[in-house]
Amino acid sequence: MRGKRIRVRPRPGKPADVKSVAEIVRELKGEGAPSSDYREQSLKIHGLICAKCGREFENKDRHLLTVHHKDGNHRNNPPDGSNWENLCIYCHDDEHSRGLLGEYLKGKGRGPTQD
Numbered sequence: 001m002r003g004k005r006i007r008v009r010p011r012p013g014k015p016a017d018v019k020s021v022a023e024i025v026r027e028l029k030g031e032g033a034p035s036s037d038y039r040e041q042s043l044k045i046h047g048l049i050c051a052k053c054g055r056e057f058e059n060k061d062r063h064l065l066t067v068h069h070k071d072g073n074h075r076n077n078p079p080d081g082s083n084w085e086n087l088c089i090y091c092h093d094d095e096h097s098r099g100l101l102g103e104y105l106k107g108k109g110r111g112p113t114q115d
């Protein structure tokens, strides 16, 4: 069995499978993930319905709804939801391909649309 040793190399920095206390606390407080946070907020405020095509979604399909920022500014997240629009992934795509924010998308590529 010589020479068949598998070396598990720990990542430099911190162990991958151990969460630091600070991280756990952050999670409990709901911090550290603002991007998914406003999504939940928006879905709660506006409901599981696409603002554009009016398609309604069930809870299990909620991942098909994305949160669009009306002014295109991700940092503008008023708690009343006035800058958010729930759009299905199709309408969201459509919205961004209209040129208004096309330039913006060009630079960033198309990831999961949470903008």
Ligand SMILES: [Zn+2]
Pocket (backbone or CB within 6 Å): 050, 051, 052, 053, 054, 055, 087, 088, 089, 090, 091, 092
């Ligand atoms: Zn739609």
Ligand SMILES: [Zn+2]
Pocket (backbone or CB within 6 Å): 067, 068, 069, 092, 095, 096, 114, 115
């Ligand atoms: Zn958008």
